[in-house]
Amino acid sequence: MRTIDYPLERLYAGQDFDWVVDTVPGVLAWVPGSAKQRHQQPFRFMVHHESAPGQRAESVQLSLRWDLQQLSVHDRSVKERAARMRAGRTAHREHDTELAAYGLALVAVSVFLPGRRVVSMRKGLPPDLLLDVTPGALRGVEVAGRSRGGSRVLEELRRGNEREGAPGKQPLLLARADVVEAHLSLWCASPHVAVMAKVKP
Secondary structure, three states: OEEEEEHHHHHHOOHHHHHHHHHHHHHHHOOOOOOHHHHHOOOOOOEEEEEOOOOOOEEEEEEEEOOOHHHHHHHHOOHHHHHHHOOOOOOOOOHHHHHHHHHHHHHHHHHHOOOOOEEEEEEOOOEEEEEEEEOEEEEEEEEEEEEEHHHHHHHHHEEEOOOOOOHHHEEEEHHHOEEEEEEEEEEEEEEEEEEEEEOOO
């Protein structure tokens, strides 16, 4: 199994500042969780990576770390905003998982789709992060995060849950005629597992 070491400060060079600056504090607050080891870096995610639809998943260990001083070069208030999110003292308190998942998805794009950049975000329609905004031929990444549940919960997010009538993110992407390329980026904080999968074409 290969290991990919990723310093979070690299994200400011790999993706546009506007997307990174709002999501990095969420990553800092969410990824460590509440365990005693929350201050021990790196934080390792087991990522199930599928580079093409139907391809057997490769297990990759994403080793995530950061240097607050280097992050502060790009965003002076990143430490303070992360601390406020961790303490729940922010208007974003109900969106910390969502923001963290977006930040981790930006990391996944940089790692697993080298050279690609997020150029826009969609509101209310999949995919969330757009790599190309050509009308009728969108390319992008659908994102989700969960605090706990592991691979089982991520699989339900991907495929859906018939008992609860919850549609899966993958079928929704496949059904959209305006989307010509789609990836899933799904993240769980406890345990640290993730899925990065190309599902279309």
